[in-house]
Amino acid sequence: xxxxxxxxxxxxxxxxxxxLDASFTAPGSGITALFGPSGCGKTSVLRCIAGLTRxxxxxxxxxxxxxxxxxxxxxxxxxxxxxxxxxxxFPHLSVRGNLLYAHRGKVPTGSDAPISFDDVIExxxxxxxxxxxxxxxxxxxxxxxxxxxALLSQPRLLLMDEPLSALDLATREEILPFxxxxxxxxxxxxxxxxxxxGEVERLADHLVFMQAGRVVAAGPLTExxxxxxxxxxxxxxxxxxxxxxxxxxxxxxxxxxxxxxxxSLLVPGRSHPAGTRLRxxxxxxxxxxTTAPPGPxxxxxxxxxxxxxxxxxxETEKVVVLRLGVSGQGSRVLARIxxxxxxxxxxxxxxxxxxxxxxxxxxxx
Amino acid sequence: MLGLSxxxxxxxxxxxxxxxxxxxxxxxxxxPVAWWLARSKAHWKEAxxxxxxxxxxxxxxxxxxxxxxxxxxxxxxxxxxxxWGARTLAFTFEGLVIGSVIYSLPFVVQPIRNAFExxxxxxxxxxxxxxxxxxxxxxxxxxxxxxxxFLTGAxxxxxxxxxxxxxxxxxGGNVPGETKVLSVAIYDFVETxxxxxxxxxxxGMVIFAFAVILSMTLIxxxxxxVRQ
Numbered sequence: 258x259x260x261x262x263x264x265x266x267x268x269x270x271x272x273x274x275x276x277l278d279a280s281f282t283a284p285g286s287g288i289t290a291l292f293g294p295s296g297c298g299k300t301s302v303l304r305c306i307a308g309l310t311r312x313x314x315x316x317x318x319x320x321x322x323x324x325x326x327x328x329x330x331x332x333x334x335x336x337x338x339x340x341x342x343x344x345x346x347f348p349h350l351s352v353r354g355n356l357l358y359a360h361r362g363k364v365p366t367g368s369d370a371p372i373s374f375d376d377v378i379e380x381x382x383x384x385x386x387x388x389x390x391x392x393x394x395x396x397x398x399x400x401x402x403x404x405x406x407a408l409l410s411q412p413r414l415l416l417m418d419e420p421l422s423a424l425d426l427a428t429r430e431e432i433l434p435f436x437x438x439x440x441x442x443x444x445x446x447x448x449x450x451x452x453x454x455g456e457v458e459r460l461a462d463h464l465v466f467m468q469a470g471r472v473v474a475a476g477p478l479t480e481x482x483x484x485x486x487x488x489x490x491x492x493x494x495x496x497x498x499x500x501x502x503x504x505x506x507x508x509x510x511x512x513x514x515x516x517x518x519x520x521s522l523l524v525p526g527r528s529h530p531a532g533t534r535l536r537x538x539x540x541x542x543x544x545x546x547t548t549a550p551p552g553p554x555x556x557x558x559x560x561x562x563x564x565x566x567x568x569x570x571x572e573t574e575k576v577v578v579l580r581l582g583v584s585g586q587g588s589r590v591l592a593r594i595x596x597x598x599x600x601x602x603x604x605x606x607x608x609x610x611x612x613x614x615x616x617x618x619x620x621x622x
Numbered sequence: 623m624l625g626l627s628x629x630x631x632x633x634x635x636x637x638x639x640x641x642x643x644x645x646x647x648x649x650x651x652x653x654p655v656a657w658w659l660a661r662s663k664a665h666w667k668e669a670x671x672x673x674x675x676x677x678x679x680x681x682x683x684x685x686x687x688x689x690x691x692x693x694x695x696x697x698x699x700x701x702x703x704x705x706w707g708a709r710t711l712a713f714t715f716e717g718l719v720i721g722s723v724i725y726s727l728p729f730v731v732q733p734i735r736n737a738f739e740x741x742x743x744x745x746x747x748x749x750x751x752x753x754x755x756x757x758x759x760x761x762x763x764x765x766x767x768x769x770x771x772f773l774t775g776a777x778x779x780x781x782x783x784x785x786x787x788x789x790x791x792x793x794g795g796n797v798p799g800e801t802k803v804l805s806v807a808i809y810d811f812v813e814t815x816x817x818x819x820x821x822x823x824x825x826g827m828v829i830f831a832f833a834v835i836l837s838m839t840l841i842x843x844x845x846x847x848v849r850q
Binding site for chain 2: 307308309331332333334335336337338339341343345347348349358359406407410
């Protein structure tokens with residue numbers, strides 16, 4: 258059931274008029290997104306894990322019990338890093354003072370500080386900000402300092418509460434690459450609260466899907482994205498995020514070959530060393546189906562697949578779950594097609610088809 | 623100096639001493655009270671706040687009357703004084719300090735409480751998630767961020783103690799070098815028709831009050847600028 262490194266959270270109680278009844282288990286590595294509409298209780302769960310809000314329940318992280326019946330560790334005794342929605346830097350301390358607050362102003366050294374000052378500075382690009390006062394930073398810079406400050410507290414679990422929501426679109430795009438680098442470099446697990454599916458698709462490995470104070474589903478991101486029992490697959494911009502490996506690059510056309518489970522695709526982009534781990538996002542609306550391999554076409558990616566599941570979407574459309582590969586053993590991918598096409602092609606669960614995906618529509622993340 | 627008699631300088635020194643000691647005690651006593659008022663969720667805390675604020679409204683004579691009873695030979699103050707062989711705390715410097723602390727308490731507690739409330743929950747939560755104990759969070763975050771409140775409180779407490787008259791007259795009387803502070807000295811000079819001395823001291827107080835208010839306004843203005 259649960260592995261020794263897992264994080265278990267289970268909280269129930271009322272906060273004002275709001276009833277929270279959330280329980281889930283998340284793996285002890287990678288980014289777990291707590292996702293759901295505003296006011297569904299994601300932030301409350303995060304605060305309960307940090308011990309900032311006290312509700313009845315249980316919380317254990319990699320075997321250490323932080324909360325249980327008769328046990329409640331106060332927040333300052335829980336090894337968490339917390340990044341709030343607003344950077345909340347201490348205005349009376351410099352950037353350096355903020356970063357080193359958890360170490361009382363001294364640069365941490367030795368074995369109790371596996372995350373080094375220099376690494377954090379390098380990872381988040383903070384070098385030029387260090388002597389400055391928080392008042393003189395831009396919103397994005399402040400949030401980067403806040404992330405660095407949380408990391409330098411040497412957390413066993415990093416909690417991020419909509420860290421991008423207070424920023425404008427351009428600043429978000431400036432910070433996201435830092436978060437992706439964090440994801441690649443750091444071993445500590447991250448809980449990431451957001452209501453933006455785009456951030457989930459780019460960052461998360463694991464998803465906890467919440468609605469009205471309850472956990473509707475929890476599991477690996479790709480599984481939940483293509484689960485037609487959940488509302489995710491039915492949203493206008495439903496997509497799956499597939500783990501992919503970089504292959505050959507064609508500089509003449511700027512196309513990179515990537516391997517996903519059960520298929521290889523051509524994607525516009527830049528060259529990556531062969532074997533680099535990437536993440537490919539395929540939107541349901543960009544996938545079309547054909548029963549016979551097409552003749553000459555501008556669509557570069559024509560992938561054999563098998564129809565695994567289908568569910569109507571409104572009066573005119575269907576959401577179809579495909580499994581890539583000739584015998585349908587590969588990744589699950591979503592397609593959205595009209596009911597008319599479904600009938601005209603005589604499709605059914607188990608039908609072998611070809612999925613066509615325009616390269617130009619593929620995106621990273 | 624200035625041709626003033628030595629008893630005037632004794633009064634000036636005594637006043638400054640009283641205000642300084644009172645302000646120090648007020649900061650020590652007032653800070654935890656202000657912290658509790660700012661942070662507690664107890665529904666009866668406003669009742670406590672009202673008690674602290676009472677001296678703002680009460681005539682100083684009322685406060686002085688009760689203090690006289692409490693500090694006098696038959697009150698707890700008298701019992702305390704008997705420990706070192708005295709009969710009463712009334713008409714002593716110590717008695718004046720106690721009276722001034724109570725009288726000026728709202729002037730120190732209110733600005734510090736406001737400042738703590740303005741700091742809000744968030745910085746303390748941040749400190750806690752960065753492993754700071756509540757004690758360390760208080761000293762390294764709450765106090766530095768509430769500094770303007772402490773400054774305002776200290777200045778107001780000091781100035782208000784300097785300007786106190788009614789309570790001093792009730793519980794201190796007019797003992798030179800012990801309880802005869804400036805405000806009482808002015809009253810005394812007027813009573814004895816020594817207008818020149820009364821004039822000099824009064825003008826001095828006007829200048830002092832003006833300087834206090836002006837410097838406070840300027841300090842607050844500068845702090846607000848630094849914040850932004």
